Amino acid sequence: MDSATEVFVAHRNLLFTVAYEMLGSAADAEDVLQETWLRWAGVDLGTVRDHRAYLVRITTRQALTRLRTLGRRKESYVGPWLPEPLLTSPDVAEDVELADSVSMAMLLVLETLTPTERAVFVLREVFALEYGEIAEAVGKNPAAVRQIAHRARAHVAERRPREVVSAAETRDALHAFQRAVETGDLQNLLDMLAPDVVLLTDGGGVVRAARAPIAGAGKVARALSGINTAITLRPAHVNGHPALILRLGDETDTVIAVRIDGGLITGLYAVRNPEKLSHMEQVTALRR
Structure with missing residues (x-):
């Protein structure tokens, strides 16, 4: 590789993380990286004192431009908008601050x-x-x-979030939550949900999803107990935290991330929009 390529590759994970945290979309972050590379490839490296800072500056400017465009798109988005879920390696969870920032x-x-x-x-x-x-x-x-x-x-x-919950606590709660959903046990679901729990479902108008937040333990439990019995649930690390991936046959149907406060689930974020699930088969390295 030439020098420009070597420098870009060395900082690529960092630049992706910057773009993703600004945009909440892996697809848009990848586009920003492509735009950053095109500008970086034309730079005379001899005039650049700090390669990392220069690349972060280009990435930030490109992400800002795209963020303003995305803001206009979100105004006409059908139903709740959720960030694009990102499949992450378990070691990301070990960096508590990083995991919190991409939750x-x-x-x-x-x-x-x-x-x-x-x-x-x-x-x-x-x-x-x-x-x-x-x-x-x-x-x-x-x-x-x-x-x-x-x-x-x-x-x-x-x-x-009001308190920092360890990855182990989240994982244990998630396993219990998974069992309750798989068995359709309404009482067990109710026992795990905070009274004011909120479920957000993002279908983007493409697939079936609630077009308004579902609030309250009873309503959320009933919604979850109606999950298709043909769907399989498997745990994964998504956005630096344990989450559930729901699959129907060979396809990813839904990704559910959870928020836990005081030992109870206070937030559920279910992404169903197929356009936002296209990157789920990729493990992306996030770095600060």
């Missing part, structure tokens, strides 16, 4: 930020970039970036 719950919180706030938050809080580096990436001065970071941090703190 379904956190990505939905990041959706409530403006594009610039989201970029600043991701680059500062997840990747610990200096304010000067972030300023170059988002086209702001360092003082403005500090203010944006403070505002975004406070916004996220109000909405992020």
Whole structure:
């Protein structure tokens, strides 16, 4: 490989993570990486002092442009919009901060930020970039970036999951949840769900899914007890956390991520839109 290719490949996982955390879509993150490569390939490496910072800057700018376009698309999206689930290797869960930052719950919180706030938050809080580096990436001065970071941090703190649950606790709860769903035991399901649990189902208007959030343990349990008995459930690591993949024959039908607070399931995120499941057979390495 030539020097430009070697440098790009060495930082590819990092750049993908930056783009994915900003966009919530593996497909769009891959497109951003392609655009980043096209611009990087034309750069004179001798003029670049810090290859990593330069690549992150290109990726961030491309992701910001795409994020604004995606925002317009989401306005006409049918039903709840959920991030594209990402199959991750178990070692991602060992990096607690990284796993938290790509969880379904956190990505939905990041959706409530403006594009610039989201970029600043991701680059500062997840990747610990200096304010000067972030300023170059988002086209702001360092003082403005500090203010944006403070505002975004406070916004996220109000909405992020209330407690950190270990991967082992989530895995144990998920196994019990899987058994309850497979047996259709309504009482066992009710015992695991918080009274105010919310189920979000993303079908994108392509497949059957609830077009509004389902709230309350009773309603959520009844919805889950109606899962097709021909579907098989298997545990997997999705977005850095244990999750369930529901398969019908050889096809992935649904991916369910869970949020657990106080030992009970408080959030269920079921992605059914086929366009968002196309990357599920790939294990993507996430890196900070």
